[in-house]
Amino acid sequence: MITALRRAFGAACLIGGAMTAAGAQADTSYSLLDFSQLDGWESDDHAAALAVFGQTCRDFDDPDWLSICAVARQQDPESARAFFELLFRPVLIEDGKNALFTGYFEPELDGSRHRSSRYQYPIYKMPAEARSAGQWLPRRDILTSGVMEGRGLEIAWVDDSVELFFLQIQGSGRVRLDDGSTIRVGFGGSNGHNYRSIGQELVRRGIYSLHQVSAQVIKNWVRRNPSDGRELLLHNRSYVFFRELRNVASSAGPLGAMNRSVTTLRSLAVDPKFTPLGAPVWLEKDGNGKMRRLMVAQDTGSAIKGAQRADVFYGTGDEAGQAAGRLRDPGRMVVLLPIQRAYALLPEDI
Template sequence: MATLRYTRLAFADLQGWADDNHQAALSAYRLTVDALEPHWPRPSEVGARRFFETAFTPVQITDDTEMLFTGYFEPEYDAVLSPSETHKYPAYAPPEDLDPSAPYLTRQEIDAGRLQGRGLELAWFDDPLDLYFLQVQGSGRIKILGGEVIRLGFAAKNGRPYTSLGKVMIARGYLDPKEVSPETIRRWFAENPEEGQALLWENESYVFFQKRDGVRPDEGPLGAMGQPVTAGRTIAVDPEACPLGAPVWIEKSGDAPINRLTVAQDIGSAIKGAQRADIFCGTGEDAGRPAGQIKDRGRMVVLMPHQMANALCEEH
């Protein structure tokens, strides 16, 4: 891992700090603060902004990687609980013989039916791309035909290497780099179903799911800390660089700039580096569109307990 550098800042250095909704950030922080070590401040009776300003020190953590913000969302798909002529693409629970430390069946082998008959199917989809995008996102809200809503969350992977579908399609000349999105991928697959299935198999990585009980339909999916994440206030970070549960001030540039206090409550396999964050944008298509458009520079500043900040800034 790259060497981390710690720079102490003041709240006056945070662009737009005074204009943020600190109460919204505090509500998100409350969801996971009980999982933190005792030296992390617990919310007090003072106002939200005063709580953060008196209990924390802003610290910018950097390494040799360039800052990048992206967005993620919780997809929402229709599915059924039993297979049919139209719904023939299952989401699987982890098989008992899966060894996380060793390569397992490939995506193509699983799609060929190697796991059938073992009672692992959780839901059945009518579009292989729905299942594929669910696996890419790692969790989703599933509307079962008939009215039931279930949550599927990441459970395990098959230990095979991940290959980006979008990058493969660009390399083959199927899509222009500036036009790659879930919508353009879906249009191409609708016109080229057989070739599209072969492209999916080039990504040998496969995600297995588990049902996430105890989450209300109006709540976000469970993050890495076991609590629902909050749209616009939760970010996924690299836990080797940024402590999970920490408040994080983000300053995102681009066409839709954001200056906002968030909380590091999630992780992602592609989120690596001290200045790397994935912003949770919400559930469904209305959240997916803006999430897919985020690819911006800026900076993130971690709010640390004073003693931790003093120790890290003095050491480095």
């Protein structure tokens, strides 16, 4: 099988080109590793990772990656580990910041197509003037000035403003409608303001210490303190608009930044300045419930900044949300790059 892989890859190894890490800082360092240095590598389900890699690798527009993708889509599950070991090299990318891994999920909200006494909080489409503005109105003005009213921009109405706020943080979700049907919404744009963490704001105010803050703690505090809670949510000037997703199978995950469904515990949100979208990434998450597995960089997030920063996708619904909300752990992530690109990153004097 190794010989067949090598023959299939053929001339692709002759294609040159430097690794694209647009925006990476000058102090970024690259260390070439061996697969034997990846803790737990031999024990992972490489076939599961290969299947996820194959879902998005076709979207590359670079010949190096497309050649590898063509080989990937011809592999039997039994050859998955050999495929990765032959055609990639592990590269540890660091920018001087400590590694941090958190989780995200696809929320499920209760809602309706029509406003009522129960369903009062709108999920908005993006208005045309916001799309062309670069930076538009802050959250407070969007929600209190009346600028959105009477324009038919509501996709649906939901019954919980706190859950709607966290839907915006996640960027996609499902809404269970009162007629028994379900719709999915995905990221449709933003107002261009930087995200302000309301968890950090609670810490700044001395209400909680950093280790106490989680999504559930924040939700509970806002509900116990409705007036102050509303003001806390408005502290975040960023506002996310949505679009209704009509062509995503109910059994599939939400769409990530590559416009393909992400996969539970196999998809990562990363900073594309350091990690190419679509690349395989070896994750070594420490802390409670250590995780050692090959994942794929298929998504991004406004809070995901840095070479060793990533969000693990945990799935759909409340249970996934609770698991994702508990995750805030150290470790390291190692990007798997095509061989010629990995070597191109090394200093010339090595």
